[in-house]
Amino acid sequence: MTEAPTAALGAAPGPLRQRQPHPDAQAPLAFGAHAREALANANLQRALHHVKEGFQDKRLAAMDRLPEFDALRDAARDIKDHVLAHLDIYLERFATAVEARGGHVHWARDAAEARAMVLDICRRENARTVTKGKSMVAEEIGLNPFLEENGIEPVETDLGEYIVQLRGETPSHIIAPAIHVVKEEIADAFRREHEGLAPERDLTDRRALLDEARVVLRRRYFQADVGITGANFLVAETGSGVIVTNEGNGDMTRTLPRVHVALATIEKIVPTLDDLAVLLRVLARSATGQDFSTYTTVYTGARRPDDPDGPEAFHVVLLDNGRSALLGGELREVLRCIRCGACMNHCPVYQRVGGHAYGWVYPGPIGAIMTPALTAIATSHPLPNASTLCGRCEEVCPVRIPLPKLLRYWRTEAAAAGLPPLAERLGLTLWAWLARRPALYRLAVRQIARRLKARAGDRGALRRLPLMGGWAGHWLQGRDLPAPQGRSFMDQWRAQKKGTRL
Amino acid sequence: MTAQSMGQSPPTPDRSERARQATHVALAVTCLVDLFRPRVGFAAVTLLEAAGCAVSVPDGQTCCGQPAQNAGRAADAADLARRAMALYGGFDAVVVPSGSCAGTMRRHYAGFFPAGSEERAAAQDLARRTYELSEFLALRGAAVRARFDGRVTLHDSCSCRRDMGLHGEPRQMLAGVAGLELCEIADGEECCGFGGTFAVKNPDVSLNMAGSKLDAAEATQAGAVVAADLGCLLHLAGAARRQGRPLRFFHIAEVLAGQTCDAGTGIGEDGGDD
Numbered sequence A: 001m002t003e004a005p006t007a008a009l010g011a012a013p014g015p016l017r018q019r020q021p022h023p024d025a026q027a028p029l030a031f032g033a034h035a036r037e038a039l040a041n042a043n044l045q046r047a048l049h050h051v052k053e054g055f056q057d058k059r060l061a062a063m064d065r066l067p068e069f070d071a072l073r074d075a076a077r078d079i080k081d082h083v084l085a086h087l088d089i090y091l092e093r094f095a096t097a098v099e100a101r102g103g104h105v106h107w108a109r110d111a112a113e114a115r116a117m118v119l120d121i122c123r124r125e126n127a128r129t130v131t132k133g134k135s136m137v138a139e140e141i142g143l144n145p146f147l148e149e150n151g152i153e154p155v156e157t158d159l160g161e162y163i164v165q166l167r168g169e170t171p172s173h174i175i176a177p178a179i180h181v182v183k184e185e186i187a188d189a190f191r192r193e194h195e196g197l198a199p200e201r202d203l204t205d206r207r208a209l210l211d212e213a214r215v216v217l218r219r220r221y222f223q224a225d226v227g228i229t230g231a232n233f234l235v236a237e238t239g240s241g242v243i244v245t246n247e248g249n250g251d252m253t254r255t256l257p258r259v260h261v262a263l264a265t266i267e268k269i270v271p272t273l274d275d276l277a278v279l280l281r282v283l284a285r286s287a288t289g290q291d292f293s294t295y296t297t298v299y300t301g302a303r304r305p306d307d308p309d310g311p312e313a314f315h316v317v318l319l320d321n322g323r324s325a326l327l328g329g330e331l332r333e334v335l336r337c338i339r340c341g342a343c344m345n346h347c348p349v350y351q352r353v354g355g356h357a358y359g360w361v362y363p364g365p366i367g368a369i370m371t372p373a374l375t376a377i378a379t380s381h382p383l384p385n386a387s388t389l390c391g392r393c394e395e396v397c398p399v400r401i402p403l404p405k406l407l408r409y410w411r412t413e414a415a416a417a418g419l420p421p422l423a424e425r426l427g428l429t430l431w432a433w434l435a436r437r438p439a440l441y442r443l444a445v446r447q448i449a450r451r452l453k454a455r456a457g458d459r460g461a462l463r464r465l466p467l468m469g470g471w472a473g474h475w476l477q478g479r480d481l482p483a484p485q486g487r488s489f490m491d492q493w494r495a496q497k498k499g500t501r502l
Numbered sequence B: 001m002t003a004q005s006m007g008q009s010p011p012t013p014d015r016s017e018r019a020r021q022a023t024h025v026a027l028a029v030t031c032l033v034d035l036f037r038p039r040v041g042f043a044a045v046t047l048l049e050a051a052g053c054a055v056s057v058p059d060g061q062t063c064c065g066q067p068a069q070n071a072g073r074a075a076d077a078a079d080l081a082r083r084a085m086a087l088y089g090g091f092d093a094v095v096v097p098s099g100s101c102a103g104t105m106r107r108h109y110a111g112f113f114p115a116g117s118e119e120r121a122a123a124q125d126l127a128r129r130t131y132e133l134s135e136f137l138a139l140r141g142a143a144v145r146a147r148f149d150g151r152v153t154l155h156d157s158c159s160c161r162r163d164m165g166l167h168g169e170p171r172q173m174l175a176g177v178a179g180l181e182l183c184e185i186a187d188g189e190e191c192c193g194f195g196g197t198f199a200v201k202n203p204d205v206s207l208n209m210a211g212s213k214l215d216a217a218e219a220t221q222a223g224a225v226v227a228a229d230l231g232c233l234l235h236l237a238g239a240a241r242r243q244g245r246p247l248r249f250f251h252i253a254e255v256l257a258g259q260t261c262d263a264g265t266g267i268g269e270d271g272g273d274d
């Protein structure tokens, strides 16, 4: 699903470097450092301001127009739960339906297999250029760099994706890939990359930028030998794929080249077109606050003899890449995700640091759960901690994924694997030991209260402590610590009770 | 936004009925109030007694275990939950001057134990009897006999708002305070950035969020920020102090008990009572 291009066009210029390593990279994700940089980047901050009006307010207005929205969310959740409980059956049904219409189904266990399958299809077609509709799964498997290494040029056709591609970046949002870019940066990218663009051409407003992108992309659509799209849904009963966009680029990518490849993960299956209708009703409203996106395309198979257009061949690459392993486990509920982006749009952390700070393909709350699941908790444990567990993501998720619970799940896995820093582990072990021993606990509290109060004197708050390392230092870096009032409540209460008893 | 879409369920008749009929009430004072602001604990006792309850403060209490839960230390969290379940077993109601600790006890304890186990049942029983302070007082229809002259804004902690589903209850109680004018803060559903250990694990983002919350609080022209969670208050008061903002901070129990007038000092303002 793509956001209206206006979301990417606004505010002032400024650079933001690519943050995202190749999906197979195993370097630890330094969320804290990335977040600090992001907060200091004035242009990124201005770009991210669009999140509130662009997404939150519009979603709220869309919900207000549809009183049964909450009932639809329950229905959407139930449909996804049902599919996931019978995924094998629905996948087979989908594959049978695709093949019955002359399509080809390719089962990919992991990213490497999926990349190889796509490359193989392209090679058989002698493809030099492929156009791509927006696909987060293609990002997940690192398809673009792989195709380039193999002499095939991938051209992104979603405006936001196209912009990040020109800038050598990756998407910073799952439905608005260039949400972090301001319009002057887009003009810069076009001037740098578009051959024959007259220097005097005015690119200051959104319309001019759109027109420029359109002219270039039109040409590319007709040059492409293969079109690769994602799929928002796959319908088992008909063998159809569904693309939801606001630009129509997905349709051009699918219909103009000789061959269409749909790249999708296995949990995108829905049983019937009726089920699809329910999910579509919550998707656009949750994503962009639209009642329906501008283009919603249900495509079924290759071109038939009397069709006016369409590809000559149709392939589906069905990717597992770790999903089936989640089915029976505690993270099962993440597979309900329909990639609407609402959880990141409403996440106070995402809103401040943007998507690249998360360091992998999927950002925001859902990304903080998917990344450890699809890579490794050993390298990604800062992500489940990059949340206050405020619960707003769960509140807005159209399929009611309990995101805070799943973030806690990863924190538990990280703690069990001994991943948090040693000082934190020791500190919490000591604290938990004391908390089980009330008499000792009270002694400790008494000492802490006395010392902190003495240090604060009449100020009532502490600005510095003798030990400024670790948590104390982090608290005090930009906050005072209000001082304890004096003796602890439990001490005073016990003293009072003794007094009354005497 | 409907109550349902906010993940809330309306109070069952059973809950308010139980609050009205409770006579013997336990106060779970919370680890933060115990250490930082005992005055909040005494205010809670005063309010509960004025509402006709016999108040006990079970002696063995330390912490509800939420820090352990959020740090992924499941065994520690379950152990502390077991202690709380034993400690508060015999009371008609357990009242907590914190949405966050009450939320842990009410919404999370049961999940620490296997379905069908006795401990799960005990946790569910405790959940039914657990209340946040302003919620308990509102459900009980407690009268307010306090005064606060000036404009105040209420910060809903995420745990009050989303874990506990509270919104009207603290407002209903504050409406009874003479002289108090309540102003709603913009984007009130947004987190203040405390988040327990989040405040120290991601200090930059945490402080940035505090900044937005404090800007919004100042925009209401209120002189004071009131909340039902001391964690948020320590974080916000600490940030406001460092930034030289003139806002004052009080726990809702202090305001409802009338402790803010006269010599009452706000959080982070002075060395306290003794």
Ligand code: SF4
Pocket (backbone or CB within 6 Å): A286, A336, A337, A338, A339, A340, A341, A342, A343, A344, A366, A393, A396, A397, A398, A399, A400, A401
């Ligand atoms: S987790 Fe929920 S809110 Fe987030 S992208 Fe997925 S469906 Fe949307």
